Amino acid sequence: MSRERHILGVSGGRDSAALAVYMRQHHPTLPVEYFFTDTGKELPEVYEFLDRLEGFLGKPIARLNPDRDFDFWLSEYGNFLPSPRTRWCTRQLKLRPLEHWLRDDLESGTVVHSYVAIRSDEPSREGYQSTHPNMKVHLPLRDAGIDRAGVLEILSQAEVGEPAYYSWRSRSGCTFCFYQQKIEWVRLAEHHPERFKEAVAYEKTALNDGSPFTWTQGESLTELINPKRVEQIKLDYEQRRERLRRSRRINPLSARTPDSVDEAYGIDEDAGGCVICHK
Ligand code: SF4
DSSP states (O other): OOOEEEEEEOOSSHHHHHHHHHHHHHOTTSOEEEEEEOOSOBOHHHHHHHHHHHHHHTSOOEEEOOSSOHHHHHHHTTTOOOOSSSOHHIIIIIIHHHHHHHHHHHHTTOEEEEEOOOOTTSOOOSSOSOSSTTEEEEOHHHHTTOOHHHHHHHHHHTTOOOOGGGGTOSOOSBTTOTTSOHHHHHHHHHHOHHHHHHHHHHHHHHHHTTOSOOSBTTBOHHHHTSHHHHHHHHHHHHHHHHHHHHHHHHOGGGOSOOOSHHHHHTOOTTTTOOHHHHO
16 A cells, blocks of 8 residues: 655745645644754754744754755855855755655655645745655645735734844845845844854855855855945945835825735745745
8 A cells, every 4th residue: 555745845935934834734643754954054043933834834944954054065065155046055955865765755655745835826936846756746835826915914813923134134044045135135244243253254165165046146244244335235225125115106006015025026926936945
């Protein structure tokens, strides 16, 4: 008789947390295994949020740690920082531990049902299709017509709330994620100065070793954190936020004041990321 497993990846972000709550509420008898792939470079707020979510779910979220850490892979890649073009971080620190966790079961015929947090208001996206014939991907939020507002409602009603980092940063994921906006690097320096320093140190080593990539496009973090540059980034951010606010006033259907960094920037919150990192 073939075995079955039901898995749900929690990223530390809103959507996957709402999906976990939804599955607990609507399929309480399904033996869902919740997991989190831990790169070792997560924000402290992520762990606090996972603890809170575990409290609601009433069961542990398995922490999948990579067999080799960020520093190992960084050295393997010649100290070149991960970047949108060479995204070794996702491959080695997020996908590889998951593959290790499932490989034996998939190969021995176990059907793995994977529940993925794609909302009903999102365009179709690649990256969450099944990668193995025994892996079946399900999109319960989309199937139930749950959009962004629905996600917020689920989290609020369950009293799980949101991760604290949403007050200054709009994506889940690693502390140093290169997808973050310049204003978010500035805020990382304000909220977690030690982590910012660590990012600067990684970048200096990378540049010394000939890496063409800095963490953020077009400048190093040392340049970005120069007080004059910080002032400019904050000003750009406020101006863009104001432009967006004005354009939204014109459109009565979207009159809400933006409440997150990406919203304020008018940036598609899902652009460029991947399901396993940012949902
Ligand atoms: S969150 Fe960013 S840095 Fe972390 S694994 Fe994903 S893409 Fe890489």
